Every structure is written in C-alpha cells, then in structure tokens.
C-alpha cells in the first residue's frame with residue numbers, strides 16, 4: 175500500500191497529530207522516554223478529540239518518537255497534587271474513540287504505556303519491543319485499567335504473572351500471549367503501524383474494545399488462577415503492600431462490571447500511592463540512576479576496556495574473573511605459582527560447571543567462555559591488558575609488591591585497580607610511579623553475582639580512570655557507587671558500626687536469634703549473625719585483631735564473637751557458628767552452647783540481661799546505621815545520602831521497599847532518630863555520638879533528601 179503524503183501537523187505540547195491519508199497519526203515526543211506527564215495526557219486527549227472531529231480521519235495511529243513507545247506514567251508526578259486529565263480518563267477516551275485506534279509499539283511499552291496500548295483497538299509491536307506492567311517494582315499496581323483490561327485480553331493467569339513479576343515480555347511472547355495482534359518485521363513501528371491502520375480502514379474493520387474481550391469467559395479457570403496467585407503472593411511477597419492489591423484489583427475484573435472494576439482499581443491504586451513502600455521504591459528507582467552521575471563520569475571519557483587482568487585466583491579473584499568473562503572480556507589471571515594458578519582456574523571453572531549442572535549453560539558455551547581465559551605465573555602476561563584488578567591477600571606489603579610489578583609491566587594508560595576492602599589506597603597509589611592510574615574497585619562476594627561495585631577514588635587518580643571504573647560496572651551489569659578512601663569505604667565502614675550495636679544488644683540481653691528475627695521481619699533476607707555465619711566468623715575475627723591496637727580502650731567491646739571463634743566455630747563452613755548447621759544444612763538452628771557463652775560473657779562484664787522488643791532492636795540497629803551513614807556523607811566518603819542507600823540496597827540486602835537507610839531515616843523523621851541516639855548515649859556516650867550532620871539537619875528542619883541533588 176502506498177504511503178500517503180502527511181498533512182501539516184498540529185502540536186499540543188509534546189503530542190503532535192497529523193493526517194496521513196485516512197489515518198490520524200498521533201506522535202508522543204516527550205524525551206527521554208515519553209513518560210505520560212500531564213502535558214502528554216492533555217495532548218493525547220486533544221488529539222483523540224481532533225481525530226473524532228475530523229471527518230476525513232478513518233483511523234488513529236498512536237506512536238512514540240525516539241527510542242521508546244511510552245515508558246509509563248511520569249514517576250516524578252507521584253506524591254504531588256494530581257492534574258487533569260488523569261491517565262485512566264485518557265485511556266478511556268482512547269478506548270471510547272469511535273474510529274479504530276492502532277498502537278504501534280517500539281522500544282518500551284511499560285506500565286501506563288502498555289495501558290495506553292491496551293486501550294487502543296489494535297496493537298502492533300516491532301520485534302525488539304518490550305512490553306510489561308512493572309508497577310509492582312514501584313510499589314504500585316497498573317492504575318490505568320491494566321488490572322481490568324489485561325485479564326480480559328489475555329486471561330487472568332498470564333496477566334497476573336506479568337503484573338506480579340513486573341517483568342518485560344518480548345514482542346514475540348506478547349504476540350503468543352495475545353497482548354498484541356501483529357508482530358512487525360522491523361524496527362520502524364510507525365511505517366508498519368500506518369500500513370496496518372490503512373489495512374484496517376480498507377477492510378472496514380470495527381472498533382474493538384478490550385473491555386469487551388473474552389479472556390474471562392472461563393470463570394472457573396479464572397477464579398482458580400486468581401486463588402493460586404493469592405496464595406503464592408501471600409507466601410512470596412510477605413511484607414509488601416502492592417502485590418496483594420494487584421490480586422484484589424484483578425479479582426474486581428472477575429466479579430464486577432468494567433466500570434466498577436475501574437473504580438476499584440483506582441481506589442487500590444491510590445492506597446498504593448499513599449504507602450511509604452511506594453515512596454521507598456521510587457526513591458530506589460531514581461537513586462540507582464543518580465549514582466551513575468558521579469562528577470568524573472560527566473567530566474571525563476572512559477579509557478578503552480577490551481581486555482582485563484586479575485591478580486589472584488582465590489574466591490574473590492575467580493569471582494571477578496567470571497564477572498569479566500561473562501561481560502565478554504578476555505581475562506588473564508596471574509598467580510604466584512602453577513598449583514595456585516591451577517586452583518584459580520578451577521575456581522572459575524567450578525562456577526560454570528555449577529551452571530551446567532543446573533542446566534543453565536551448555537558444555538560448549540563453557541568451552542567458548544574459557545577460551546577467553548588464560549593464566550600465567552608471570553606478570554609479563556599483563557603487558558597489553560587495559561585494566562588489572564588485584565585480589566590478593568589483604569596486607570599492605572603484599573599489595574605494594576603486586577603494584578610494583580604492575581607498574582613495571584603494564585602498558586602506559588592501563589588502569590590499575592585494587593579490590594582491597596579497607597586498606598589505604600592512597601598509600602598503595604603513592605608507592606608506584608603512576609598514582610593517577612590507581613583506583614579501588616571493591617567487589618562484593620560472590621563477585622560474579624553481587625551487584626554492588628564500590629568505585630573508590632584516591633586523591634591522585636585521574637578522572638578518566640574513575641570514569642573507566644563506571645564503564646566497567648556498566649559492562650559487568652553492576653551498580654557502581656563512588657566512594658572515598660577510608661577504612662571500609664561506604665558499606666563496610668557503616669556495617670562495622672551497626673554490627674557493634676547488634677553485639678551490644680546481644681550482651682545486654684537480646685539473643686542473636688531474636689536480633690536476626692527482628693532484622694528479617696524488617697525485610698532483610700538474613701540477620702547479622704546469620705550473615706557472619708555465612709561469610710565466615712574468621713573474617714570478622716581477623717578484622718577485630720587488626721583493629722585491636724587502635725581501639726579506644728574506653729570503648730565497649732563485646733567478646734562473644736571472639737569466644738565463639740576461639741572454639742573454631744566459624745559458621746556454615748565449620749557447621750557451627752552462632753547457629754548449628756547439622757550435616758552441612760544451610761539454615762541454622764539455635765545453639766544452646768552459644769547462649770551459654772553469651773551468659774558467661776554477661777556475667778564477666780557484670781551485665782544483668784534485660785529483654786528487648788523487636789521495635790527497640792530495630793530502632794537501635796537503624797540508628798547506628800543512619801548515624802554512621804551521616805558521618806560518611808559529612809566526610810564525603812559518599813557523595814550524597816542516596817549513595818549510601820544504593821550501597822545498602824545492592825551490597826547488604828537492605829529491603830528495597832524502604833528505599834535504603836537514609837531514605838528510611840527521612841521516613842521515620844530525623845528528629846526522632848536523633849532523639850533515639852541521644853537517649854541511647856545516656857548509657858554509652860562513647861558509642862552513641864550524634865553525627866554533626868544529623869544534628870545540623872535537625873536544627874535546620876531539613877532531611878537527607880535535601881542533600882540528594884546531583885553533584
């Protein structure tokens with residue numbers, strides 16, 4: 175079919191419409207992702223009105239300009255006063271249009287974006303399009319008819335699966351689900367959409383409203399799918415607000431006429447909007463994008479990153495090697511001798527063998543990956559690599575010796591990174607002739623899985639090296655957070671403090687099991703004592719010994735962990751730590767002997783144990799975390815409070831729906847957190863010293879969010 179010449183276009187804010195032959199083409203152009211802000215909603219409503227009024231227009235085509243169809247409602251508008259027209263109203267207007275409306279999708283059609291498409295009468299998607307209802311990830315439910323139209327169109331089971339997982343479906347899957355009518359042949363959705371609309375006009379195709387679709391015809395199957403999802407949600411999404419609201423809204427689709435279902439959806443959507451979980455999750459959404467905007471990523475371009483070297487084939491080195499290999503980089507590992515190198519290689523292979531055993535990788539794929547891996551006992555093998563990450567023993571002398579070798583062999587401009595968790599990177603950098611090339615890349619174990627990468631910025635490093643760290647994170651699909659040099663950087667420094675708060679509570683009367691339970695009920699997957707057992711008690715023990723000489727003799731020191739380690743109980747790997755792990759079990763059971771050790775330590779310290787409520791446990795735990803978080807921001811170890819939040823969301827299992835510790839503190843109210851700290855300080859003024867930043871913010875009536883603007 176020939177493409178007719180377009181008429182002059184009319185713009186209504188970010189929405190433009192023009193006639194092309196019989197078809198009114200409506201284009202949404204609202205960079206970066208065509209979010210459905212108030213101007214877009216107004217423009218869309220006006221375009222539909224214009225198409226209705228235009229007797230020459232026989233069909234309407236809705237398309238997005240740029241890389242996406244529509245990424246959804248404008249998330250920035252949530253929590254602000256609503257502006258008319260609402261998105262459900264716009265969707266209804268589209269659905270009620272008397273002329274066939276076609277949505278031609280390319281890129282993302284997510285949330286409200288997909289709901290616009292579901293309100294259209296016909297849908298086509300380019301082969302690379304991604305469709306989904308990801309509102310659950312923001313603490314919301316699809317609130318523009320998605321919970322009512324999607325089940326009617328594709329059935330309850332697949333609709334609920336999409337809404338409860340929030341995942342993006344590819345165009346091919348969308349076609350097989352019945353979410354779209356036609357799969358485009360190429361990426362130019364506009365041209366294909368236009369042809370489709372012309373075809374519909376030529377065939378005199380009727381308006382076809384999703385609200386009238388027959389996906390709920392089999393009531394029994396629909397009810398069974400709903401109840402299964404309800405049971406599953408109660409189990410899997412415990413503590414989360416919006417998943418059950420999604421189930422309730424879909425139940426409305428089953429039991430109520432469409433308009434009443436829409437009213438129910440609206441009511442439940444507004445409940446989600448008001449929930450603190452929505453605020454926490456949307457904070458997390460923006461924070462994880464904001465961390466990418468470190469000053470160096472704006473001022474400098476990354477250096478080339480086509481090959482990598484790893485020094486050390488232990489658990490960490492091998493994990494980093496796997497992360498690099500998975501990103502497609504060729505990796506050279508250097509170890510001190512052949513047996514160590516063989517062990518390093520075996521560590522790497524073990525990860526892939528595990529995937530093969532689970533059926534997630536083929537032996538051929540493993541062979542292809544391992545073909546990019548090489549090993550050597552000579553540093554000369556690093557002569558041409560773009561970046562080297564050292565992951566050797568945490569000892570300054572050992573690190574300096576490695577860096578001396580890197581200085582000797584690496585090409586000019588190679589990035590020289592250390593994976594140290596706490597050593598002074600400025601000192602390492604100062605020990606070689608090219609401190610400008612030295613940066614910290616602090617991976618978290620297991621390095622091929624954990625998403626967090628602290629990019630630790632020493633004083634002399636050049637901006638393009640830091641930018642290269644961020645680029646590497648992108649390649650490795652990790653979340654980078656810029657950190658300053660100090661003992662423990664952002665995460666481990668804060669951890670050391672709240673971990674002590676947990677020890678204090680344990681000695682004062684709370685059992686480790688009570689503390690772990692309180693922390694889990696707060697939303698963490700594990701409590702701090704379970705984490706110690708998983709990581710290995712010997713690691714914390716080594717840190718405590720290292721810090722013993724510099725410890726304030728007046729400061730409180732709980733010795734329970736030392737008593738446990740002295741017995742050789744290092745946690746899961748020794749089948750015993752704070753918990754017992756009978757026959758290698760991964761879930762521990764409480765150990766009466768540990769409770770006896772704690773009792774003995776209380777007697778030794780002259781403490782009469784008292785009981786703690788869960789609420790008090792969490793108040794102390796969080797106050798310690800937030801107070802040190804404030805110090806970390808004050809000293810510019812973290813650029814902003816949100817960098818602390820992202821560190822904890824991605825490296826320490828902090829519950830995402832609370833947004834991170836600093837967001838949580840804002841939610842509770844900083845005056846309350848400060849009052850708690852001052853109260854706790856009455857009994858232990860050395861440990862509980864209010865951060866000057868926290869005090870200042872409370873005096874100014876400000877919160878952490880006020881410090882979150884981009885640097």
Ligand code: 3H9
Pocket residue numbers: 206207209242245246247248249250261262282284285286287289308309312314315316317318320460463464
């Ligand atoms: C919804 O629709 C509710 C309705 O059911 C009911 C309403 C009544 N709004 O991710 P990127 C910004 S809820 C505002 O880096 P990519 C983002 O912050 C919504 N801003 O790009 C960033 O800004 P900056 C359901 C948004 O190519 C820039 O766009 N929809 C929105 O890697 C680029 O983003 C979703 O949850 C938005 N909706 O990925 C989808 N989306 O440059 C959320 C993005 O200043 N979005 N921004 O940092 C995404 O998943 C990804 O952005 C997308 C593109 C896959 C689309």
